[in-house]
Amino acid sequence: MNQEYDSHLEEAKGKIEDSVDLESLKKLEAELLGKNSVTTQAKRSLGGLEPEERRELGFILNETRTKLEDMLSAKRKNLSSELMQEQLESERLDLTEFDRGHRLGHRHVVTQTWERLEDLFIGMGYTVSEGPEIEDEWHNFGALNFPPGHPARDMYDTLYVDYGEPMSTLLRTHTSPVQIRVMEEEEPPIYSIMPGRVFRSDTADATHMPVFHQIEALVIDKGITFGDLAGTIEAFTNAYFGKDFESRLRPSYFPFTEPSAEFDIRHPGGKWLELGGCGMVHPEVLRAGGLDPEEWQGFAFGFGLDRLALMRHEIDDLRELFRNDYRFLAQF
Template sequence: MIEELKNKLNLIETNYTSKIQACKNVKDLQDLQVAAIGRKGELTELLKSLKDLSLEEKKIFGPLSNALKIKLSSLFEAKNAELENAAINEELNKTDLDLTLPAFPFNKGGRHPLAIAQKRMTDILSKLGFIWAHGPFIEDEYHNFDALNIPAHHPARDMQDTFFIKNPHKSDFVLRTHTSGVQIRTMQKQKPPIRIMAPGRVFRKDSLDATHSPVFHQIEGLYVDKNVSLADLKRDLTVFMQGLFGKKAEVRFRPSFFPFTEPSVEVDVKCVFCEGKDKNCPVCKGSGWKEMMGAGIVHPNVLRNCQIDPEVYSGYAFGMGVERLAMFSLGIKDIRAFYENDIRILEQF
């Protein structure tokens, strides 16, 4: 009797083990489980014959059949998990569901540090009466160079410095190297008084390193009216720098040269990190000053190019890099931090 029962157990084991392995879907597996260890399953029925056995036989057959029940249960469980996973994967492959998308709750976006810097600068300029002006990113050579008194031999027109775009019909286009074209376009269609700011993206053939980028942002300002002098420029730019760096910010003007202004100046601000006291300051390199922008009195040729009489009108212009000022005021050491969009850096601002 007991040998016969043992044989039946072995038969059930081999039979169901191979059936479970071959099973292709969850529904079939459930039916198989019912047939094996369900209330009226094969193994359950076999267990019912336990009552006809002697005590000795029960001691052998009982543990054997229990062990098989446990083994089959775990086989069913493992196969069920395997089939469910396969079904989920098959379903996912059928749809465009992107599981790498961030889940709810979504991270709240914030302003980019460059946008923060630009807004601070344009806010101050707005208070000084400058209004926004816009121009095209793709300029013609006339507005980017000629009208600004930049002659053909000037290094700024070098192929190494500028992205030229071939134009078979007339002179080539360029990706604007500064926003000064906006000044020209404004003066061509509007008579003085003019007081504009031109923020925007500009392009130069610079290799990307810690302080250079082929794409960066500028803000230029232009003020043209009767009797505009260097004194007006110094007053307005001092107020601007103090608005940016605090009332105590010291501003220095140094003579310089630009083709489109005469006289021209560089505008420096006393280093806000070391106040000129640290010979090893990495920001000002120990000089105590940081160059912030170029400026000057608009060259008479530029006014003439825009049909504005330089005997009647005069003006000042200035231009600065948003990145440079943002790096200085936010303490960012590498310009690439603005473009790599590393969330760990961006969310600090």
């Protein structure tokens, strides 16, 4: 009896192996396990057998069906995997065709430097203030302790515009007028930076432009000292250029600060590089901003922003920043 089913299995195995696709395998499944299959037919006859025989045949039938199912399932898996292989093969795609299709735009290098500096000072607890680029004579000079006719006005090659009284309106020569505007608009304590665009009557060359960018910091609080100024510049230097950089202050002159200084930075062992100007806010400037210099003290420091961009990327010509050649823009 056993042999009969063994040969059935043997025969089925050959048929399953010969199946070429899932469809014929499905037909074969019906034939081997369906209503008219050998095993189903045999099951129907079980009722007429002796208990002993019934148990024996039942066992053989179950075993045979399990084997058939396993063989069919294995073959099915095999066939669908082949099918999937074929589909995948037919969908082959060269992804390098799409490479570099969409590119990101680029922030201008000046903006990158500008935002880096903003972020750095925000980390130190500063806000960012702005003011107009076309300024009045008062905010650009008068309030900053440059009386009319003061020789220090000659230090700035000022571009004036035709607006209002002659020489009353100008393209701001520095970002310092924003100091006055901040004092006018805000109550101290003030911890703020003022990045912006400034103008001078200069012929463009590798180191000069009639328009360029500055950033300055203004702190006004009770008991602010020159030591605070020196320490803040040192902290900024370490944060922007690196921990191993150092800074120094040298006496200088600006009408709106006193004591005034130039500040230099250097890499240990390197040469001192003059970076900007700074000082304690002059009492007259505090007064012009509506503050009592006996109550409030402060410092300010400022420097050129474009130069930092040039240094960072080793660009040797300031004009390149404003020429907007795509081959330049796309590098940063």
